[in-house]
Amino acid sequence: MAGKSFSGIEGNHLSIIGGSGRTSQAEGKKGGKKDSRLCMFCRNRPLIGPSPEKRTSSSKVCPGARPLFLGGKYKIMIRFGELVYAPLERTARHGGKGTEMNIIQVSGTGGPEQLLCKEIVTPEPKAGEVLVRNEAVGVNFIDIYHRSGIYPLALPFIPGLEAAGTVAVANSLSPEFQVGDRVCYAMTMGAYAQYTCVPVGNLVRMPAWMDSRLGAASLLQGMTAHFLSGSTYPLQEKDTALVHAAAGGVGRLLVQMARARGARVIATVSSLEKANLAREAGASEVIFYEEQDFLAQVRYLTGGKGVQVVYDSVGRNTWQKSLECLAPRGMLVLYGQSSGLVPPIDPQELAQRGSLFVTRPTLRHYLLSREELDHRSGELFQWIREGKIQVKIDKTFPLEQAPDAHRYLQARKTMGKVLLLP
Numbered sequence: 001m002a003g004k005s006f007s008g009i010e011g012n013h014l015s016i017i018g019g020s021g022r023t024s025q026a027e028g029k030k031g032g033k034k035d036s037r038l039c040m041f042c043r044n045r046p047l048i049g050p051s052p053e054k055r056t057s058s059s060k061v062c063p064g065a066r067p068l069f070l071g072g073k074y075k076i077m078i079r080f081g082e083l084v085y086a087p088l089e090r091t092a093r094h095g096g097k098g099t100e101m102n103i104i105q106v107s108g109t110g111g112p113e114q115l116l117c118k119e120i121v122t123p124e125p126k127a128g129e130v131l132v133r134n135e136a137v138g139v140n141f142i143d144i145y146h147r148s149g150i151y152p153l154a155l156p157f158i159p160g161l162e163a164a165g166t167v168a169v170a171n172s173l174s175p176e177f178q179v180g181d182r183v184c185y186a187m188t189m190g191a192y193a194q195y196t197c198v199p200v201g202n203l204v205r206m207p208a209w210m211d212s213r214l215g216a217a218s219l220l221q222g223m224t225a226h227f228l229s230g231s232t233y234p235l236q237e238k239d240t241a242l243v244h245a246a247a248g249g250v251g252r253l254l255v256q257m258a259r260a261r262g263a264r265v266i267a268t269v270s271s272l273e274k275a276n277l278a279r280e281a282g283a284s285e286v287i288f289y290e291e292q293d294f295l296a297q298v299r300y301l302t303g304g305k306g307v308q309v310v311y312d313s314v315g316r317n318t319w320q321k322s323l324e325c326l327a328p329r330g331m332l333v334l335y336g337q338s339s340g341l342v343p344p345i346d347p348q349e350l351a352q353r354g355s356l357f358v359t360r361p362t363l364r365h366y367l368l369s370r371e372e373l374d375h376r377s378g379e380l381f382q383w384i385r386e387g388k389i390q391v392k393i394d395k396t397f398p399l400e401q402a403p404d405a406h407r408y409l410q411a412r413k414t415m416g417k418v419l420l421l422p
C-alpha cells in the first residue's frame with residue numbers, strides 16, 4: 001500500500017495543485033460568473049487542457065502557464081514565470097475516474113477484524129475543508145469504542161480522529177492553509193486513510209522542528225492531558241493526584257503535566273515495566289492495581305486524607321474505589337472507560353463521601369474555539385520543544401495492519417503512542 005503512486009495525467013485535465021503561483025478567486029472568475037475552467041478538485045486553480053497528445057488549438061490553457069513534460073507525464077509547470085508544482089505522487093485527475101486511495105473501513109461493529117482495508121476514490125474537500133495527505137495516523141482508545149459500537153456511529157465509516165501530514169489540496173476560501181503546509185489534526189473522523197478532508201478549523205500547523213510522527217503522536221493525547229490537568233481540575237502544588245493507567249498514551253503525558261504543574265502524583269499500572277515508565281514520567285509513588293488494593297494504598301500514602309483528584313480512564317473496574325480515594329470536596333475525573341462503561345452514580349453518595357465532584361469530560365468540549373485549539377496545541381508544542389514533556393512513540397504499524405494495532409492497544413501492551421503509517 002505504502003508508496004502507491006498517483007503520478008501523471010490520466011484524466012482530461014491537469015490541475016495545478018501547489019506552489020507559489022496562487023490564483024485569486026477574482027482571477028478565476030470572469031464578470032462575476034464562475035469560470036468553467038476552474039478546477040473541480042482544488043476549486044480555484046485554472047486548468048490546462050487536454051494532455052499534449054490530445055491537445056488541439058482550442059485547448060484552454062491558463063494564461064502564462066507552460067507545462068514541462070517530464071518522463072512522459074506532466075509533473076511541474078511554469079506559470080507567470082514561477083515554478084508551480086504538482087507533487088509527483090499526487091497529480092490530481094479530473095473527470096472520469098478519480099484518483100484512488102487506501103482506507104480502513106468499518107462496515108459492521110465488532111472486533112478488530114472489522115477493520116478492513118479498501119480502495120476508494122480520493123474525496124474532494126468541501127467548502128471550509130482541505131485535503132490532507134496523512135503521513136502518520138494516531139491510534140486512540142476511542143477508535144476501539146467506535147469500532148466495537150460502544151460509541152455508535154452510522155455505518156460504514158472510516159475510523160480514526162488524528163493524523164499529521166501535508167496539505168495536498170487547499171481551499172480558496174481558506175487561504176491561511178496552502179498546498180505543502182505541514183499540519184496535524186485531532187477530533188476529525190476518517191484519519192485511517194491516505195487522505196482525509198479536514199475542516200480548516202481543526203488544523204494545527206506543525207512547527208518546523210516537528211515531524212509527522214511526533215505531530216500524530218502528541219496532539220490528541222497531549223491536548224487531553226493539557227485540559228485534564230489545567231482546566232478540568234487545575235492542579236496546583238498543594239494537590240495530590242491519582243492517575244490510573246499512568247504508563248499509557250494519555251496517562252504518561254498526564255503524569256508529566258501534573259508534575260510540571262507542581263502536583264504530587266500517585267500512579268497505578270499493571271506491570272513492572274510500566275511502573276518504571278510512570279516513575280520516569282514523574283510519579284512519586286506507583287501502585288500495581290491488579291495485585292494491590294489501590295484504595296488502601298492511597299489512604300496509606302496520604303496519611304488517610306485522600307487525594308484532591310483522581311484521573312480515571314479505566315472506568316468500570318476502578319471508578320468506585322476511585323471515588324473512595326478522594327479527600328472532601330475532591331474531584332473524580334472520569335475521562336475514559338478502557339475496562340468498560342461506568343454505571344449511573346447516585347448523587348447522594350457524593351454527599352456522603354465528602355461533597356465530591358464527578359465529571360465526565362471529553363476533549364471536544366475543551367476545544368470550543370480556534371483560540372482554545374491554538375492555546376492548547378501551542379502550549380503543548382512549546383513544552384515538547386523545551387523538553388518539559390516527552391512524547392514516546394511505542395509502536396508503528398502499516399495502515400493495513402490497523403487490526404493488529406487495535407489488538408495491541410486492547411491487550412494493554414501500549415507504553416506510549418501507537419501510530420499507523422499509510
Ligand SMILES: NC(=O)c1ccc[n+]([C@@H]2O[C@H](COP(=O)([O-])OP(=O)(O)OC[C@H]3O[C@@H](n4cnc5c(N)ncnc54)[C@H](OP(=O)(O)O)[C@@H]3O)[C@@H](O)[C@H]2O)c1
Nearest residue numbers: 141245248249250269270313336337338339362363412414
Ligand atoms: N475524554 C477524552 O477526551 C479522552 C481523550 C483521549 C483518551 N481518552 C481515554 O483515555 C484512556 C487512555 O487512552 P489511550 O489511547 O492513551 O490508551 P492507553 O492508556 O495507552 O491504553 C489503555 C490502558 O488502560 C489500562 N487498562 C486497564 N484496564 C484495561 C482493560 N480492561 N482493557 C484495556 N486497557 C485497560 C491499561 O494500562 P495498565 O496495563 O497499566 O492497566 C492500558 O494500557 C482511554 O480510556 C480513552 O478513552 C479520553
